[in-house]
Amino acid sequence: MSSSQPTVVISATLPADLRAKVAAACRIIDVPPGASLSEAVPEADRALVEGVLCTLKTSIGKDQLAALPKLRVVSNYAVGFDNISVPMASEHKVLVCNTPGVLDRAVADLTIGLLICLARGMVAGDAFVRSGAWTKGAAPLTMDIAGKTLGLLGMGRIGTLVARTAKAFDMKVVYHNRRRDQAAEAEGLATYVERDALFSQSDVVSVHIPLSPETRGAVGKAELDMMKPTAYLINTARGPVVDEAALIAHLQQGKIAGAGLDVMEKEPLPADSPLCSLPNVVLQAHVGSGTVETRRAMMDLAVANLLDAMAGTQPKAMVNPDTWAAAQRRAA
Template identity: 70%
Template sequence: MPQSLPTVIVSAPVPPDLRAAIEAACRIVDVPTGQRLDEAVSAADRAVARGVLCTVRTPVDAATLEALPAVAVVSNFAVGYDNIDVPRATKGGVLVCNTPGVLDRAVADLTMGFVICLARDMVEGDAYVRRGAWLRGPAPLTSDLAGKTLGLLGMGRIGRMVARRAQAFDMRVIYHNRNRDTASEEEGLAAYRTRDELLAESDFLSVHVPLSAETRGSVGMREFEAMKPSAYLINTARGPVVDEAALIQALREGHIAGAGLDVMEREPLDPASPLCALSNVVLQAHAGSATVETRRAMMELAVTNLLDALGGRQPLAMVNPAVRDGMGAAHA
């Protein structure tokens, strides 16, 4: 008698061909994106589910993991995994996978888009034309990028991609990272600075650190007061890394000139937020990876990670790889 297919919970938008690949190896239980799995999945399915494919909108906390006693792998359709209680997953022998690498270029492109948009005041420039102000005279002058200093708070894959793009605009690039990136320094890609030096020198400060207990709220009023009044903050990492109340105050009081934000503390952003009323802020809807090509590559990797883990193969991207060797024994 053939062995029954393993059950997997899918709480992410999967293209038909990739869904067919999952269906060929698994029984799928669908859950709307963002719903709690411990509430939306029947007790019978929770008891046998071996895998989860989800987005960062789906909480996989201790309660969820407790409700999924047979789960062996959680494959996140994202680079970040702050929606997952990784220590609890690791303790329970649950492998956590993500999708690094494939979205680096798209996020770096959006970061540079913010730099250009802020320097040239393109949002106001668009409004200037639309409201007929151009008929009464030329738009105010803006700023060149050449010669300006781009500071990177975090120098991982995305930071290095941003540095390369900034060099094409003849910008000076500096960075601060917990560990020195000597290879990038030797290549002439960016120069190392202490954190305080980075804040003081940057004309654009771009955040590229993951969200953790250490980084949550780590960019706050102290940092804004240390920046140039003419400087801009750009965040394409995670919203809670920046103290949003302090940022709003800094923008209102002129401690910094403006901000470009793809991520916020609470998403989706309420249009009643003070951020939406500030003319010196450019906002995007957590769209750093939101291109057709990048989202496709991310989902391919997320599905491959899921199927490889369930099939006894080594996934390409693992958050807690030490779990892999014990996967079989964890749920025997």
């Protein structure tokens, strides 16, 4: 290893071949996932760190940016980046990278899986057979999805894939987004509706918006009150965009038919959460991207983003691209 190699912090578990790739170009400091970088990085090394590869468990804010004065890139092993204060990173001329695109199909697949599980009662049906209840009578009837209305709150890459799949099931797809998706409308994938209409018209509402200060709690009591009592809510985006207390109350009172959640306000979800005892909820452990192929693709991109930035090559996925030129000036 050359003393001229940049120093980077790795706060994620890398496959051996990717770690070797990073080690060939950089000096690595390992930090446990979720540990505070301003405390876990040895004091003597803090002024040397130029890059960080981390997961959503690692916070990058005022203290971390102050502790790592030479930092110029944070490569997040996730498509989300609410663990990073992007405005503050930009102020410090620190480039933030993420892993969009490579996990879209996997998350869309899980969304459709939750939709089918809810509508057809598949989790309850499995328990019905295993418990021996089938020997005493027929299983309860469930709901067709063909002809029903799917409402997409958010029409980005994942929402578009969900819409495309839902159309194959002969569902009517409506969406609400900050910006109209003219291409999706022209293709006949989805019809734009106002936000309130999305909640009131849909038989299934699926959430596909990023977490930000503006979207935290965006689906709350008012939105849930608009939904049909026969409707389902699906969230494969981020837990805090849904007001969990309001959702639990609506589920307990039968004001909506059920929910499919891959994400929650607190993760891992405590076993004593009311969500765990509700029979009209299907839960997953934030596994929207949890396939072997997708996680490898995400890690490939996270490592590529880090190494490209270290080498002065523009990374493929930048959250705050305006800082790229400034980061290059700092590296010179």
